[in-house]
Amino acid sequence: MFSNLENAAKKRSVHVAVLLLAIALLIQACASSPETAPTPAEVTERQGVLRVAMQPIVQLDPAFISSDPEVIVANSIYDYLVDVTPQNTIAPRLAREWTVSEDGKTYVLTLVENATFHDGTLFTADDVVWTFNRLRDPDVDSPTKNLYSNIENIEATGKFEVTFTLIESNPFFLFDLSDNHALVLKADTPVPGSDFNGTGPFKIASYSPEDRLVVKANEDYFDPERPKLEGVEFIFFNDQVAQVEALRGGQVDLVMLLSADLFNTLIGEQGIIPLEAATNSFDVVRLRADRPPGDDPRLMQALRLATDRQAIFDLVLQGYGAIGRDNPIGPMYSQYYSEDTSLPERNVAAARALLAEAGFPDGINLELHTPDTANRPNLAVVLKDQWAEADINVEVFVEPESVYYGNNGWLVVDLGITGWGSRPYPQFYLDTMLTCGAIWNESHFCDSELDRLAKIAGTTMNEEERVEAYNQIQTMLIERGPILVPYFFSQLGAISEKFTDFQMKPFPGRSDLSQVRLAAQ
């Protein structure tokens, strides 16, 4: 009656079960075994290959890149006009200096004169004009088309001088010029992104999709001091645990975008330097404000009252970051950040009362959608627990990012958690997330007062006026906004001590690899 096949299968299943236990023990044993750091050799100019572990890249055209890995690759091969320093100041790159007219509408940039593309042609103002015209072209439909819709004209006013004329004054325009997508391509590139023809510090050596992308130093870089490495290998991993194990095992030298849990495992590890960068990155818990049940702002207030921010900060972030105040202006923007309006303390009874007033005396059931990345699933689980006390019962749906963001599903769901990357100035969040009809207005919020204040803050050349507008916006969002911002998280990473001079930026993909060099012994 019993075939051999079944017997074999049954035995196999016992074996698999035993194996699983063994693997669990092994993972834990490996994780705690000490590593010895190899000794670096004598350091001279342009030495060493940095191996970076990261998620695979998909998009190669700079006008459409979005993830950190895509940006870090593009940032190695191409150049921005200007860079933003970790201190949120503007640093020159292809533009070596600039002047701004008093009305804030005319920006004249003087470019470096010795930059060449990797194919040998000279970089000139025409390339800048072509690149930015493309970025604002509605037919190209790059995510930057709204950002640059304020540009009236871009003109090459000299072989190495470009003049941007704006419709309305924009005090942040230099930051906008350093948008992640604004990498300068050669004029009239037929298929942007396909030939990797940039002016950047590294040249493409090989690209094998879903495996690795290798670049080598650009010997003709306009700054002869850089890059300091022989080359960089971007090695693709889908799994973060595997990235960290590869760092431990010495197969890679740099990992970024780590969760706090994984980061903690690397602290004290021999030969590895942990990296922490304060950022304005945050997770937004938002409720659609344009349809029931979220169209009653009392529901959002109830969610806020039922949330214990300190517990979330301790459990989910383990202290790496700052507690949020339900608006996108975080403590990193020291000149704009305000704590004048106090956040309500957690009060479950008050949350219940508000819920009853909003027409849900017996509590409410909601679906909470979240991508499966970083701390978001943990945040969802903790919120579920905290809210349950106020009879707000959520069913958590953890989805791969491709599903969460795919087909713009994230803009449709009522209750969701979305991660927002760090930007050098806060106006971006208002203009894309919170003003009426904004491109990523996921909460479908629309408030004329907010629009008015955001407009003032984004156009005035008077700094005091701007500070005041941002203060009012913060108060308004705390009092009646559609979003809950539980925290701002630090970016965490780790690098092998064989390398030095790596400075991780708030948007890790924008970290400058051309400065990195082998550490002296």
Added chain:
Amino acid sequence: MTTGQRSTDLSLGTATSWWRRLLLFARRLFSSPTSAIGATITLLFILVAILGPFIAPYGANEIIASDARQPPSSTHWFGTDNLGRDVFSRVLLGAGEILLLAGLGTLLAVIAGTLLGLLAGYRGGIFDEVIMRVFDSLLALPALLLALLLLGTVGRSQNSVLIVIFVVYTPIVARVVRSVVLAVKSQGFVEAARLIGESQAYILLREIMPSVLPTLSVESALRFSYAIFLVASLGFLGVGVQPPSPNWGLMVKEARTYASQIPWAIIFPAAAISIVVIGINLLADGMKRVLQATGNE
């Protein structure tokens, strides 16, 4: 002898002999140490699944913020996980969910598989061909792949996991049952029943089914252990039940990122999966041995 009398006699006789047979079966099962261990483990886990909600010291999703990441102690026997949830309680409460999902899924698959297997084996012909070719095509896909495919289409929830177990295991059960039916249906007593003019349902259930039962019970136990594994695997891959459910596979997945820091959060759920699967397999082994011995007598 009238039909009425005969059925009364039979039912009386069945009641006592069933009880006797069950006792005999249990005694024989516990006579071998391995199958005794298997049976004990299985019973223990079923007990835990039933009593879990009453004996678990904390709720499955109860977050004790001040006690996050604690090693095993007298207050938290298995320690606490990264969010401050009691691992002991989660493992206990997870038993109910995983055994219920796997058990219910297996039960449905066994019922459907048995019915289809009996019919296909007994009737043969075009009915047999169609059913078996459809099942063959399902069996051609690895179980996990088929499960992932199904979850992709029906969405993720406990019910979808149930559907997955049902769809993945029905063909296998049907195949096993059909093979037994094919061996039995040409034997004299079946022929005799057919000649007397008994209905198809009577022949299938009263004449053929008793021969199928031993194989079926072993097969069911095996399917059950596979189903537990499948539920845990789907949880581990993050496509089955959703957090914060105390699914053991999901717990292993969640604990994987901090395994070196709080190993107890991964070891206990992983051990639970291993032990229960090993236990049920040992039990199935023992059942097979006992039933074969009974059959040979």
